[in-house]
Each structure stands twice: as C-alpha cells, then as structure tokens.
Amino acid sequence: MATLTSREEDYSKWYNELVTKADMAENSGVRGCMVIKPYGYAIWEKMQHQLDQMFKDTGHVNAYFPIFIPKSYLSKEADHVEGFAKECAVVTHYRLKNSPDGKGVVVDPEAKLEEELIVRPTSETIIWNTYKNWVKSHRDLPILVNQWANVVRWEMRTRLFLRTAEFLWQEGHTAHATRQEAVEEAERMLNVYTDFVENFMGIPVIQGVKSPAERFAGAEETYTIEAMMQDGKALQAGTSHFLGQNFAKAFDVKYQSKEGTQEYVWATSWGVSTRLIGALIMSHSDDHGLVLPPNIAPIQVVIVPIHKTDEQWEAIGKVADEIQNQLKNLGISVKYDNRTEYKPGWKFNEYELKGIPVRIAIGPKDLENHQVEIARRDTLEKHSAPLDNLAQHIQNLLKEIQQNIFDRAKIRRDSLITPVDTYEEFKKVLDEKGGFVSAHWDESMEVEEKIKAETKATIRCIPLNAKEEDGVCIYSGRPSKKRVLFARAY
Amino acid sequence: MATLTSREEDYSKWYNELVTKADMAENSGVRGCMVIKPYGYAIWEKMQHQLDQMFKDTGHVNAYFPIFIPKSYLSKEADHVEGFAKECAVVTHYRLKNSPDGKGVVVDPEAKLEEELIVRPTSETIIWNTYKNWVKSHRDLPILVNQWANVVRWEMRTRLFLRTAEFLWQEGHTAHATRQEAVEEAERMLNVYTDFVENFMGIPVIQGVKSPAERFAGAEETYTIEAMMQDGKALQAGTSHFLGQNFAKAFDVKYQSKEGTQEYVWATSWGVSTRLIGALIMSHSDDHGLVLPPNIAPIQVVIVPIHKTDEQWEAIGKVADEIQNQLKNLGISVKYDNRTEYKPGWKFNEYELKGIPVRIAIGPKDLENHQVEIARRDTLEKHSAPLDNLAQHIQNLLKEIQQNIFDRAKIRRDSLITPVDTYEEFKKVLDEKGGFVSAHWDESMEVEEKIKAETKATIRCIPLNAKEEDGVCIYSGRPSKKRVLFARAY
Numbered sequence: 001m002a003t004l005t006s007r008e009e010d011y012s013k014w015y016n017e018l019v020t021k022a023d024m025a026e027n028s029g030v031r032g033c034m035v036i037k038p039y040g041y042a043i044w045e046k047m048q049h050q051l052d053q054m055f056k057d058t059g060h061v062n063a064y065f066p067i068f069i070p071k072s073y074l075s076k077e078a079d080h081v082e083g084f085a086k087e088c089a090v091v092t093h094y095r096l097k098n099s100p101d102g103k104g105v106v107v108d109p110e111a112k113l114e115e116e117l118i119v120r121p122t123s124e125t126i127i128w129n130t131y132k133n134w135v136k137s138h139r140d141l142p143i144l145v146n147q148w149a150n151v152v153r154w155e156m157r158t159r160l161f162l163r164t165a166e167f168l169w170q171e172g173h174t175a176h177a178t179r180q181e182a183v184e185e186a187e188r189m190l191n192v193y194t195d196f197v198e199n200f201m202g203i204p205v206i207q208g209v210k211s212p213a214e215r216f217a218g219a220e221e222t223y224t225i226e227a228m229m230q231d232g233k234a235l236q237a238g239t240s241h242f243l244g245q246n247f248a249k250a251f252d253v254k255y256q257s258k259e260g261t262q263e264y265v266w267a268t269s270w271g272v273s274t275r276l277i278g279a280l281i282m283s284h285s286d287d288h289g290l291v292l293p294p295n296i297a298p299i300q301v302v303i304v305p306i307h308k309t310d311e312q313w314e315a316i317g318k319v320a321d322e323i324q325n326q327l328k329n330l331g332i333s334v335k336y337d338n339r340t341e342y343k344p345g346w347k348f349n350e351y352e353l354k355g356i357p358v359r360i361a362i363g364p365k366d367l368e369n370h371q372v373e374i375a376r377r378d379t380l381e382k383h384s385a386p387l388d389n390l391a392q393h394i395q396n397l398l399k400e401i402q403q404n405i406f407d408r409a410k411i412r413r414d415s416l417i418t419p420v421d422t423y424e425e426f427k428k429v430l431d432e433k434g435g436f437v438s439a440h441w442d443e444s445m446e447v448e449e450k451i452k453a454e455t456k457a458t459i460r461c462i463p464l465n466a467k468e469e470d471g472v473c474i475y476s477g478r479p480s481k482k483r484v485l486f487a488r489a490y
Numbered sequence: 491m492a493t494l495t496s497r498e499e500d501y502s503k504w505y506n507e508l509v510t511k512a513d514m515a516e517n518s519g520v521r522g523c524m525v526i527k528p529y530g531y532a533i534w535e536k537m538q539h540q541l542d543q544m545f546k547d548t549g550h551v552n553a554y555f556p557i558f559i560p561k562s563y564l565s566k567e568a569d570h571v572e573g574f575a576k577e578c579a580v581v582t583h584y585r586l587k588n589s590p591d592g593k594g595v596v597v598d599p600e601a602k603l604e605e606e607l608i609v610r611p612t613s614e615t616i617i618w619n620t621y622k623n624w625v626k627s628h629r630d631l632p633i634l635v636n637q638w639a640n641v642v643r644w645e646m647r648t649r650l651f652l653r654t655a656e657f658l659w660q661e662g663h664t665a666h667a668t669r670q671e672a673v674e675e676a677e678r679m680l681n682v683y684t685d686f687v688e689n690f691m692g693i694p695v696i697q698g699v700k701s702p703a704e705r706f707a708g709a710e711e712t713y714t715i716e717a718m719m720q721d722g723k724a725l726q727a728g729t730s731h732f733l734g735q736n737f738a739k740a741f742d743v744k745y746q747s748k749e750g751t752q753e754y755v756w757a758t759s760w761g762v763s764t765r766l767i768g769a770l771i772m773s774h775s776d777d778h779g780l781v782l783p784p785n786i787a788p789i790q791v792v793i794v795p796i797h798k799t800d801e802q803w804e805a806i807g808k809v810a811d812e813i814q815n816q817l818k819n820l821g822i823s824v825k826y827d828n829r830t831e832y833k834p835g836w837k838f839n840e841y842e843l844k845g846i847p848v849r850i851a852i853g854p855k856d857l858e859n860h861q862v863e864i865a866r867r868d869t870l871e872k873h874s875a876p877l878d879n880l881a882q883h884i885q886n887l888l889k890e891i892q893q894n895i896f897d898r899a900k901i902r903r904d905s906l907i908t909p910v911d912t913y914e915e916f917k918k919v920l921d922e923k924g925g926f927v928s929a930h931w932d933e934s935m936e937v938e939e940k941i942k943a944e945t946k947a948t949i950r951c952i953p954l955n956a957k958e959e960d961g962v963c964i965y966s967g968r969p970s971k972k973r974v975l976f977a978r979a980y
Contacts, residue, residue: 028556028616028619028620029560029563029616029619029620030558030559030607034556035553035554035555035620036553036554037553038551038552038553038635041551041552041554044554045552061528061531061532062528062535063531064525064526064534064658065525066518066525066656067609067640067642067656068520068579069520070519071586071594071595073519074586075593075594075595081594085586085595086585086586086587087584087585088584088585088586089558089581089584089607090581090582090583090584090585090586090597091580091581091582092580092581092582092597093580093582094577094579094580094644095576095577095578095644096561096564096578096580096608097576103565104561104562104565104571105561105564105565105575107580107582107606116597117579118586119557119581119609126518126519126520129518130519133516139831149640150557150640154585166556166557168554341629
C-alpha cells in the first residue's frame with residue numbers, strides 16, 4: 001500500500017512521491033529527462049485535446065518545424081540568444097564508429113558538423129527563417145500556426161513536470177500585418193489559456209504582464225497567467241508574447257501592403273507545457289494523493305464491486321454493466337474494476353491516489369436496497385444514491401466537483417494575496433505566510449533585482465486589472481501608480 | 491497557376507513539385523530536415539487520430555520517453571548498435587557562450603558531457619532500460635505502450651516525407667510473459683497496419699516477413715507490409731518486429747512467473763511514420779496533383795460559388811450554407827470557398843492540386859434547375875445532382891471514391907507482380923517493367939547480396955500467403971520451396 005509523506009511534513013517530498021506513486025512520471029536514465037508514464041500521459045492527452053480544439057476554434061492550424069536550430073540562427077535576435085543559447089543541447093557530430101579497443105562505439109571525429117545544431121529550446125528562429133519564404137503579400141497574412149513538440153533546456157536542478165531538461169509543449173507562432181492585430185492575438189491567446197486553466201484544470205489564475213526583466217527573450221510584452229500553489233509559491237501557468245517586429249527584422253520578413261509598400265511583419269508566440277501537470281498536482285491534491293478535476297480526468301468514474309459469493313459477483317456485474325452503459329451514453333468515462341486479485345480496500349486507496357473524481361462501490365446490501373455507495377474524491381465524502389437516475393446524478397455530481405475544486409482553490413489563492421506597504425511587512429509576509437504579496441514598485445529594474453537578491457521573490461506580474469492607486473515603492477520610497485504581485489515561485 | 495511536371499516526363503520531379511505546390515512540406519534551413527506545412531500536417535493528424543484509436547481499441551496506452559539515449563545504451567544490444575549507431579545526431583555539449591571575438595556564440599568547451607547523448611533513432615534501448623523497473627511479477631505483464639514522437643537518422647540523401655533526417659512516427663513497445671503472446675502481438679499490429687493502410691489510406695499492401703538481411707536490427711522476425719508505387723518501385727509501409735528476448739537480456743528485464751521462477755521478458759516493437767504520406771502521394775496522385783482518399787482527407791468536400799451579380803452571390807450563399815449544414819450533420823468535412831479575390835477556375839485548379847475528393851460548383855443555372863455540379867477528384871468526372879438528398883448522394887459518392895481509389899491501386903499493383911523463373915527474365919522485368927518480381931530464392935544471404943549488388947533489387951518480403959511450390963533459385967539453381975518478392979524500392 002502506497003502511503004504518502006504528508007504535505008505538512010515535507011511538501012517537496014510529498015510532491016515527488018505523489019508523482020511516482022500515482023504512476024504519472026519518473027526520472028529516466030538520462031539526467032534531467034523524465035519518462036511520462038501512461039497515466040500521466042493520459043492527462044496530457046486530455047489537455048492536448050482540449051487546447052487543440054480551442055486553438056482551432058480561434059482559427060489556428062498545426063504544423064511541424066525541425067527539432068534542430070543552426071547555431072547562427074540563434075544569434076540573429078540579440079536578446080533571444082542571451083536568453084536561450086546558454087543552457088542547451090548541442091549536436092556537434094553525425095556519426096559513431098566502432099571503438100578501436102573493440103568495446104562499444106565512439107564519436108567519429110571525421111563526422112564533425114560544419115555548423116553546430118542546437119536542439120530547440122523554443123522555435124522562434126527556425127520558424128521565422130521559414131516564414132520569410134511564406135510571406136510576400138498582405139494576402140499571405142495572418143499566419144496562425146501552432147506546433148506540438150518536445151523542447152530541451154539544459155536545466156541544472158530538475159523536478160518532475162516542473163522543470164525538466166526535455167519537456168512537451170505547444171508553441172503558437174503567428175505573423176500579422178499590423179501591430180494592433182498582433183497585440184490582439186497575444187491577448188486572445190492569454191484569454192484562451194485562462195479559460196482552459198480555470199475551467200478545465202480548475203486552477204484560478206491572475207492575468208498580467210511581466211516586468212521588463214522577466215519578459216521572454218525577444219518580446220516587447222509578455223502576458224502571463226500566474227497560479228498559486230498550496231505551499232504559497234507561485235507558478236507561471238502560461239505565457240503569450242507580443243514580439244513586435246524583432247524576429248521579422250532579424251530574419252528579414254517583409255510583406256507588400258495594399259498600398260505597395262514593403263513592411264516588416266508583426267509577431268506573437270505563446271505556449272503552455274507539461275509543467276501545467278505540476279501545477280495541477282500542487283493546486284488540488286491532498287495527503288491521500290492526486291485530486292483531478294473531472295474535465296481533465298482520463299477516468300472520471302470507477303466502479304468497485306464488493307462481494308462474497310459468486311451469485312453476488314454476477315448480480316453486481318450486471319448492475320455495473322448497466323451503469324457503465326448509461327454513463328457512457330452521457331459521454332462520461334468510466335472503468336469497472338473487476339480484478340479479483342486485489343481487494344476492494346486496496347482499490348479504494350489506489351483510486352484515491354490516482355485522483356479518480358467519483359468512485360462507486362456496489363455491495364450485496366446495496367443491491368438489496370437498489371442503490372450504490374458514492375465517494376467523491378475532492379471532499380472524500382460518501383453518500384448513497386438510488387440506481388434510478390444514477391447516471392444523471394453522477395453527471396451533476398461531476399459538475400459540482402469541477403466547480404468545488406475551482407472554488408476551493410480560488411478561496412485559498414485569494415487568501416494568499418496580501419497587500420503590504422513596507423519592505424519589513426513584505427519580508428515578514430513572504431517568510432511567514434507566503435503567497436502573492438501586492439506592493440507598490442517604482443518600475444526600476446534595480447529595485448526588482450535587489451528585492452530578488454534579498455528575498456528570492458520576483459515580480460510575478462503587473463495584473464491587467466490593477467487599480468490606479470497613488471503609493472510609494474516599498475523599497476525606494478519613490479512614487480508608484482499601482483501595485484504589482486511579488487512571490488517566490490516554481 | 492501551378493502546373494506540375496508530368497509523371498511520365500520526370501517522376502521524381504513530379505513528386506517534389508507536388509509536395510511543395512500542394513503545400514504539404516518543404517525543405518528547411520537544416521540539412522535533411524523538413525518543415526511539414528499545415529496542409530501536410532492536417533493529413534498526418536487524420537492518420538494519427540485513426541491509428542491512435544486503433545491502438546487503443548487493441549488495448550494500448552500512450553507514454554513518452556526521453557529523446558536522448560546515452561551512448562552506452564546503444565551498445566548493449568549487439569545487432570542494434572550495428573544498425574543504428576552509425577548515422578545519428580550526437581550531443582556532446584550542453585552550453586554555448588559568447589564568442590571571444592564578440593560575434594555570435596560558440597560551444598563552451600567547459601560544458602562537455604561525460605557521456606555523449608544520441609538523439610533517438612528509435613527507442614528500444616531507452617524504453618527497455620525503463621521497463622527494467624516496471625516489470626517484477628507476471629502481474630506486471632503485458633506492457634502495451636505506444637509513443638508518438640520525432641526521431642532522427644542522419645540520412646545523406648534525403649527526400650521530403652520519404653527519407654528525412656528527422657521524421658515523425660509512432661513506435662509501439664510491448665513486453666510479454668511468453669514467446670507466443672509476443673508473436674501474436676507482432677502479428678496483431680501487422681494486421682492493424684494493414685487495415686489502416688488499405689482501408690483508410692487506400693493503399694493495397696502485401697503482408698510478409700523480411701529476409702534475415704533486411705530484418706530490424708535486434709529483431710528475430712520482422713513483419714512488413716509492402717506497397718507498390720506508380721513508378722514500379724516498392725515502399726515499405728509499416729513494420730512490426732518480434733524481438734524475442736534480445737532486449738530483455740541486454741537490459742536484464744526479468745519477471746517472476748506464477749511458479750516462482752525468474753524469466754526473461756519477450757518483446758515486440760512496431761512503427762509507421764510520416765513516410766506513409768509519401769506512399770499516399772505516390773499511390774494515388776496524378777499530373778493534376780494530389781488525390782486523397784476521403785477517409786484521410788482533411789477537407790472532403792469543397793463548395794465553389796460561380797456568380798455574376800450580387801443577388802446570385804447571396805442566393806448561392808444560402809444554398810451553400812444549407813449544404814454545409816447537411817454534410818456536417820453526416821460527419822463530412824466541408825469548406826465553402828467564398829473568397830472573392832480568386833476566380834472559380836483558379837479555385838478548381840487549387841483544389842485539384844490539393845486532392846479534395848469532391849468539389850461542388852454552384853452557378854446561377856444550377857440554382858434555376860435546383861441542382862449543383864459535382865466533380866470527383868479521383869476520375870475528374872463531372873455530373874449534375876439535384877439539391878434534394880444531396881448530402882446522402884455525397885456520402886455515397888465519398889464511399890465510392892474511397893473504394894475506387896483502392897481498387898484502382900490494387901489493379902495496378904496486381905499488374906505489377908511478375909513471376910519469373912530465370913535470372914535473365916528477372917533482370918529484364920526489373921528494367922523494362924518494374925514492380926514486384928516473384929522468384930524462387932535459395933534462402934542464402936549470399937545470393938540476396940549478389941542480386942542486390944547486380945540489380946539494386948532487394949527482397950521486399952517473403953509473403954505470408956506464399957504457396958508451397960517446388961522450384962529452383964533463379965541465381966544459384968539450388969532448390970527452393972516458395973517464391974519471394976523482389977523489387978527496387980524507396
């Protein structure tokens with residue numbers, strides 16, 4: 001039986017144990033790279049399916065670009081190379097040969113590449129090098145392309161889902177005729193992400209823009225959605241970048257306008273990754289294991305039979321079949337666990353660990369009373385429900401659970417936003433309570449850096465809905481017009 | 491207007507032009523790597539969707555394993571390293587730094603990896619290194635896992651879709667308690683591939699096994715489906731490998747049997763790739779462009795309006811909306827091309843080039859007569875059809891087209907199987923007719939190699955349904971019990 005370290009005892013250990021014991025992911029033999037196990041991958045597939053639909057509904061199409069980026073491409077956009085060239089996987093050779101000592105294989109020095117290739121950390125450069133050939137006239141715009149891909153960033157300190165050398169993600173790359181269109185696109189995708197993360201993953205987020213120091217390397221504006229984990233640390237859940245004309249200029253991508261002039265193209269890019277699975281875990285789960293919002297659960301309902309005699313087994317099986325059919329007709333995913341090598345108690349624990357939103361148990365007494373026992377994963381509460389209209393009852397219950405998981409996370413998140421007016425207060429809140437600290441800042445990079453160095457807190461975002469409010473910077477005392485959100489973050 | 495080189499004039503040029511002009515793929519700035527453009531990727535998505543469903547229906551789940559394989563893993567299975575270590579992308583460093591001359595970035599010699607990493611050419615080794623931890627008891631078996639991924643093989647002569655350094659594929663990797671179960675799995679997946687390639691992609695295939703020389707590196711048996719292209723060259727459309735206990739022994743993967751003994755696990759692997767899109771093109775397309783089987787077409791029906799007056803435009807629009815709704819209700823994908831900047835003739839050519847199975851044209855005369863004009867892409871025939879029951883008519887037509895495309899390809903393929911009994915005849919058929927040459931072979935690797943060196947023909951497969959038949963090897967004159975299929979191949 002898998003028992004987890006409690007969150008209170010050791011939050012970080014709890015997280016690692018949960019990820020591996022719930023069969024979501026594990027470390028591989030390759031430093032920093034994870035294996036996403038079938039159950040974890042099934043959650044990613046649900047996320048992909050939903051996001052892909054939302055991208056298509058907003059006019060985007062998918063495409064695929066090379067995994068390798070010639071070294072020289074990275075250097076073309078000055079900020080971009082600063083941000084991404086430093087920690088990356090570099091391909092220098094294209095062949096191995098038998099080792100002269102007869103043991104294994106060695107790199108063939110004859111097969112050295114003329115120019116090194118970088119395994120993509122993000123694809124702006126290879127994509128804009130391609131768009132150069134796709135764009136001639138205003139009629140070729142906009143380009144609304146998304147890519148599902150793996151990317152590699154050579155992280156030194158890795159953590160399953162949250163920070164791995166290789167991860168899976170989607171990256172949208174769009175090209176537009178005007179600044180306004182591109183800004184609108186970046187904002188549209190921020191709203192798509194917000195909709196997805198809040199209504200499917202059940203995680204409340206705050207929309208904002210990054211401070212210049214925290215912007216994506218090469219962006220003019222980075223929009224972000226910021227989430228709050230149970231331990232009071234923030235997590236960036238998705239970003240959408242307005243790239244201005246930076247990449248168009250770096251790769252010389254121009255279009256002929258209706259008036260016949262040559263104009264540089266405007267760009268956006270936006271992405272979310274398997275990191276969101278880390279956010280999912282740390283937003284909702286408890287000491288019993290994962291808690292999955294029904295909208296993202298690969299299995300929404302599990303049925304566990306409890307029997308002593310063969311007659312009971314058969315009778316329960318018939319009822320379970322009927323329930324399964326009814327639920328499937330409503331589009332609810334359900335599993336009947338009729339394995340005999342595991343006991344009901346073992347199964348209960350297993351499905352709690354894996355976060356199945358609703359568990360139905362059927363025993364001989366239930367059959368007599370024409371009912372079943374239902375357990376909600378979110379509250380761990382149990383109740384009996386009649387077989388009549390059971391499917392409808394479950395459907396309503398799943399909606400209720402989805403809402404409850406979000407509401408609960410939102411109440412917690414809201415309680416973890418603390419306005420402060422002095423630097424002393426700021427440090428005290430960070431150390432004793434955690435969460436977002438809402439404070440006035442003088443917009444200087446210098447203050448931002450000092451606060452980060454002294455407290456490890458960064459500006460998570462300047463909220464889009466921040467009120468105009470006269471105040472003074474908690475650090476410099478200089479005047480400020482609005483509060484920004486600081487936090488320690490994953 | 492895009493006009494293609496004809497197949498007769500230059501088959502290879504026709505292929506390249508078609509791929510780029512139909513907006514399917516193009517070469518990238520990275521040698522040997524392609525960009526899969528949105529239209530080509532939409533076809534891949536249809537293929538993925540269908541295959542994924544078929545894999546799940548046969549009990550498989552998806553997972554994800556690292557893109558990097560430590561060099562030493564490759565060496566663990568002797569045949570495997572011979573087959574795959576030679577042409578591969580080798581990561582040797584994990585950091586770039588600013589160039590001392592101030593221009594761009596260079597590889598940081600300080601950041602050399604202790605052990606080089608290979609970008610996966612296939613994932614048996616990294617996966618079996620993982621399965622080692624997943625398998626302890628017979629209760630952990632079978633493992634039925636599939637992965638959708640990119641892989642890299644450093645090909646020197648590349649061709650869009652057919653042979654690229656990076657390509658997309660799926661690779662199934664299963665683990666079983668017995669030899670029989672593993673063989674059955676390998677055969678089951680060969681049948682799944684056959685079903686998919688014949689009934690969705692409309693390409694007839696021959697099921698067989700590879701000769702030992704052509705087997706997958708590390709397999710005991712390689713099952714294959716072989717297709718025949720229009721130019722008389724064969725193309726391997728999918729393979730399924732029975733790997734015996736080779737990888738289990740290389741990575742020490744054992745399970746405890748019911749009887750308490752420790753046994754090595756039995757394995758299979760199987761894959762199809764974006765190469766199938768090349769097969770799709772070369773099986774069905776003509777000098778006007780792509781011909782897509784309806785089951786795999788991202789857009790099955792396109793509606794093109796033909797008008798002179800605004801009144802006509804509006805009236806046609808209304809009818810088109812109605813047709814669209816009716817088709818969508820039947821699950822048929824349809825596009826109404828109401829762009830005014832392109833003329834109907836231009837659109838006709840465009841959709842022929844892109845292989846849309848059915849084109850509906852609506853002009854003022856059609857409206858008067860309460861009918862539309864329908865053009866089939868497969869035969870280029872046109873006919874009029876009444877608006878009444880049009881959706882049903884189209885649905886039947888799509889089925890007919892799907893069947894016709896397959897039948898046509900099968901008749902051509904069958905005509906390109908030629909039995910020969912002498913080596914002279916063999917060479918003559920290869921040079922003058924092409925296709926599969928069915929001949930007796932003495933099962934020696936020596937003869938196989940000589941024939942390949944002299945004629946460039948390889949043994950494509952030993953057909954599963956080959957009849958027992960006494961004969962003599964066309965090359966050695968030694969006795970043979972059945973015919974095998976030779977061909978020149980992609």
